[in-house]
Amino acid sequence: MTGILQFLKGCGRQIKTGNRAYFAWLAALSVAIVIGVIAYVHQAQVGLIATNIRDQVSWAFYIGNFTFLVGVAAAAVLLVIPAYVYHWGPLKEVVLLGELLAISALAMCLLFIMVDMGRPDRLLHMFPLIGTPNWPRSLLAWDALVLNLYLILNVVVVVYILFQSYAGKETNKKILLPLVLISIPVSISTHTVTAFLYNGMAARPYWNASILAPRFLASAFCSGPAVMIILFQILRKTTRIPIKDEAIWKLAELMAYAMFINLFLLGAELFKEFYSQTQELRYTQYFWFGLGKHRALVPYAWSSLLASVAAFFIFLVPKLRQNWVTLNLGCLLIWSGVYIEKGLGLVIPGMTPDTLGEIYEYRPTLVEWSIALGIFGVGFLVFTILVKISVPILAGTFKTSGATPASH
Amino acid sequence: MSPRNPLPVVPDAPIDLAPDLREHDVDPERRAFLRTAAAGAALASLAGCGGLTMEEFFRRHFKELTPGQVKRVLARVEASNKERFGRDTKVTAEGPMEGVEFGYGLDLSRCIGCRRCVYACVKENNQSREYPQIQWIRVLEMDKEGGVDVSHAEQYYEPATVPRPGKFYFPVQCQQCRNPPCVKACPTQATWKEKDGIVVVDYDWCIGCRCCMAACPYGARHFNLAEPTLPAAELNPRQHYLGNRPRPKGVVEKCTFCIQRSRNGRYPACVEACPVGARKFGNLLDPQSEIRQVMETKRVFVFKEELATHPQFYYFYAT
Ligand code: SF4
Ligand code: SF4
Numbered sequence: 001m002t003g004i005l006q007f008l009k010g011c012g013r014q015i016k017t018g019n020r021a022y023f024a025w026l027a028a029l030s031v032a033i034v035i036g037v038i039a040y041v042h043q044a045q046v047g048l049i050a051t052n053i054r055d056q057v058s059w060a061f062y063i064g065n066f067t068f069l070v071g072v073a074a075a076a077v078l079l080v081i082p083a084y085v086y087h088w089g090p091l092k093e094v095v096l097l098g099e100l101l102a103i104s105a106l107a108m109c110l111l112f113i114m115v116d117m118g119r120p121d122r123l124l125h126m127f128p129l130i131g132t133p134n135w136p137r138s139l140l141a142w143d144a145l146v147l148n149l150y151l152i153l154n155v156v157v158v159v160y161i162l163f164q165s166y167a168g169k170e171t172n173k174k175i176l177l178p179l180v181l182i183s184i185p186v187s188i189s190t191h192t193v194t195a196f197l198y199n200g201m202a203a204r205p206y207w208n209a210s211i212l213a214p215r216f217l218a219s220a221f222c223s224g225p226a227v228m229i230i231l232f233q234i235l236r237k238t239t240r241i242p243i244k245d246e247a248i249w250k251l252a253e254l255m256a257y258a259m260f261i262n263l264f265l266l267g268a269e270l271f272k273e274f275y276s277q278t279q280e281l282r283y284t285q286y287f288w289f290g291l292g293k294h295r296a297l298v299p300y301a302w303s304s305l306l307a308s309v310a311a312f313f314i315f316l317v318p319k320l321r322q323n324w325v326t327l328n329l330g331c332l333l334i335w336s337g338v339y340i341e342k343g344l345g346l347v348i349p350g351m352t353p354d355t356l357g358e359i360y361e362y363r364p365t366l367v368e369w370s371i372a373l374g375i376f377g378v379g380f381l382v383f384t385i386l387v388k389i390s391v392p393i394l395a396g397t398f399k400t401s402g403a404t405p406a407s408h
Numbered sequence: 409m410s411p412r413n414p415l416p417v418v419p420d421a422p423i424d425l426a427p428d429l430r431e432h433d434v435d436p437e438r439r440a441f442l443r444t445a446a447a448g449a450a451l452a453s454l455a456g457c458g459g460l461t462m463e464e465f466f467r468r469h470f471k472e473l474t475p476g477q478v479k480r481v482l483a484r485v486e487a488s489n490k491e492r493f494g495r496d497t498k499v500t501a502e503g504p505m506e507g508v509e510f511g512y513g514l515d516l517s518r519c520i521g522c523r524r525c526v527y528a529c530v531k532e533n534n535q536s537r538e539y540p541q542i543q544w545i546r547v548l549e550m551d552k553e554g555g556v557d558v559s560h561a562e563q564y565y566e567p568a569t570v571p572r573p574g575k576f577y578f579p580v581q582c583q584q585c586r587n588p589p590c591v592k593a594c595p596t597q598a599t600w601k602e603k604d605g606i607v608v609v610d611y612d613w614c615i616g617c618r619c620c621m622a623a624c625p626y627g628a629r630h631f632n633l634a635e636p637t638l639p640a641a642e643l644n645p646r647q648h649y650l651g652n653r654p655r656p657k658g659v660v661e662k663c664t665f666c667i668q669r670s671r672n673g674r675y676p677a678c679v680e681a682c683p684v685g686a687r688k689f690g691n692l693l694d695p696q697s698e699i700r701q702v703m704e705t706k707r708v709f710v711f712k713e714e715l716a717t718h719p720q721f722y723y724f725y726a727t
Contacts, residue, residue, distance in 0.1 A: 046634055047632070047633050047634035047635065047657045047658060048616075048631070048633045048634075048658070049539070049540060049633035049634040053631075053633070054633070055621070055627070055629075055630050055631055056627075058618045058621040058622060058631060059618060059621075059622055113617075116617070116618075117615055117616050117617055117658075118614070118615065118616015118617070118618070118631065118632070118657070118658030118659055118660075119614065119615045119616040119656075119658045119659060120615075122596075122613070122614075122615045122616075123615060125596040125598065125613055125615055126595050126596050126615065131596060132469045132596060132597045132613075133595060133596065133597075134592075134594055134595050134596060134597045137592045138592065138593055138594055138595040138619065139593070139619075140593070140595035140617060140619050141595040141596075144595065197619075200593075201589070201593070201622055201623050202589065202625065202715050203589060203622070203623055203624060203625035203715065204622065279557075279559060282559060350622075351622070353558075353559070354627055355558070355624065355625050355626060355627045356546060356548060356558050356561060356563065356580060356626070356627040357548070357557075357558030357559050357560070357561040358561070358563055358627075
């Protein structure tokens with residue numbers, strides 16, 4: 001007990017110390033969270049009518065953000081594979097940071113699902129024993145299962161690594177390796193099941209394409225590592241964790257390949273739609289060119305494509321990916337490209353026009369933007385705090401004061 | 409912020425009816441189409457026991473409730489109706505009848521697009537009137553030249569008179585699919601298909617995730633974006649638990665073939681309201697029923713057959 005108390009106190013100390021930039025960052029996140037909370041209270045009072053969700057476009061911005069973040073969460077852990085293959089040195093650190101990112105992304109995923117629900121008070125109806133989950137037929141029920149499993153796995157790995165380091169002990173490869181190996185297929189399955197959630201809907205031809213799940217994975221390999229590249233640079237500057245330049249460059253190179261596959265799959269889809277010109281072209285057309293005067297998403301579509309292609313070239317050319325300015329620019333571009341593609345670009349055209357041919361032009365309301373801002377605030381806050389506590393533990397500067405571990 | 413694009417409240421368009429069709433509506437009770445009807449056990453009771461919020465919270469799935477528990481649930485709904493609308497209501501939960509499977513037929517050659525069915529449905533089924541405006545039946549106006557094709561469908565037509573030249577009308581509501589994608593998608597089993605073919609929603613179990621709306625190919629499911637607006641004076645007091653009882657905010661609803669009527673041997677409100685007799689309804693298992701007669705003498709088709717939802721709702725052209 002005293003050990004845990006001491007640990008918590010230590011954590012508090014870690015969180016409370018930092019430079020000015022750190023506190024400014026925390027303040028900015030708190031503002032975002034407060035805005036989000038205010039907006040959500042309003043939405044909870046009046047209902048989802050505070051959003052621009054309607055019967056025609058019944059899933060929208062929240063679900064798009066959820067989809068994007070599932071990708072971030074999945075890819076973060078998959079980094080373990082290249083880290084292992086290419087001997088990036090501090091494998092444990094890479095694993096841990098990836099898992100921390102995954103935990104934060106999953107927290108945001110769950111929050112986005114919660115704010116999208118009409119009756120969050122009845123969430124329990126989805127859980128086994130207390131509720132009546134529709135297994136194995138409903139894909140949302142599956143998604144809830146794999147996402148929670150993934151979350152638990154990540155938490156276990158993180159707690160294990162941190163606890164061992166905190167206690168001044170080595171991590172046992174025999175325990176860690178199987179856990180990491182299990183989390184790889186689970187991470188892939190979270191993303192695949194989320195893709196299937198859309199993919200399985202025959203009523204929505206835009207989603208009902210088998211290319212969807214592969215595209216999800218390809219784009220996840222772009223967005224997840226982008227965060228890691230930026231994080232690695234910050235950590236190298238502020239801590240003693242040794243991350244080699246080569247590791248970062250290799251990551252950028254891998255992202256270029258992932259982006260190539262993503263763009264190739266996109267091209268294959270576009271070819272099929274525009275060449276065969278069936279009824280189903282309407283959804284794709286709405287996204288890229290608009291239907292008549294309905295063109296709300298067109299600017300998003302092209303800026304997403306532009307950002308993705310630009311990032312692809314930056315990461316492909318060694319000179320550009322080894323230049324820190326262009327590298328970070330590439331990360332931003334890839335992040336925004338995939339964010340649009342997996343957010344608005346996937347969900348909205350799937351429902352526009354709707355199943356009876358009506359075109360309802362959806363744009364997020366201020367409330368939706370504010371709630372999303374708040375959730376990102378929570379996610380980044382969780383991530384910041386987790387990193388703030390974990391890094392000194394890994395670096396060995398934050399450990400148990402007793403000569404022997406306080407508890408076991 | 410983008411416009412909300414609410415559904416317009418369209419007044420009954422003045423229509424020109426052939427005189428012989430004007431008195432089309434016959435007393436529904438006289439046209440007892442449910443020959444095989446067995447009296448469903450009426451579970452409703454007025455046993456009053458309020459303040460059951462905890463019970464509500466820890467309640468089990470509707471299908472797992474014992475008759476006694478159902479009774480209490482119904483009493484609770486009646487009590488909450490009283491609180492919300494200040495009116496006495498009768499909420500029942502009659503189950504499906506033995507040997508009955510409902511089928512619906514819509515005669516596209518007769519429909520004139522007047523939307524009387526839409527308003528009769530709204531009234532009968534206690535739908536939210538405005539903001540959000542919910543209508544379970546959507547009448548699509550399509551070009552005669554284009555045939556049945558939603559890419560040139562218009563729902564918001566407002567001409568002085570209907571039908572408009574060159575147009576035909578294609579009403580869509582829940583098709584009560586035999587292979588319902590909505591039921592498959594629902595993560596909580598809050599929506600299911602009953603033995604008589606009606607796909608129902610338990611508004612007390614639905615979590616409002618809207619998976620079912622994404623899955624439905626017919627735009628048949630509607631979401632209570634806000635607390636429904638329903639004037640107390642317009643409340644229909646004869647209610648079914650799985651049908652037209654007033655809905656709370658944040659749940660999904662849909663056409664139930666007027667479960668509160670059809671399970672009592674009555675026609676759905678839309679069938680009665682149609683001034684041209686375009687709507688047919690009956691028991692698919694009864695060879696003498698109106699719907700079976702239609703299938704026998706006309707050729708029927710189902711909407712979006714390529715999706716293999718196998719609707720219990722048929723379209724046909726009588727002439
Ligand atoms: S029409 Fe839609 S709501 Fe009705 S059963 Fe079929 S899928 Fe479900
Ligand atoms: S909105 Fe309700 S009925 Fe529809 S899938 Fe979700 S829980 Fe089921």
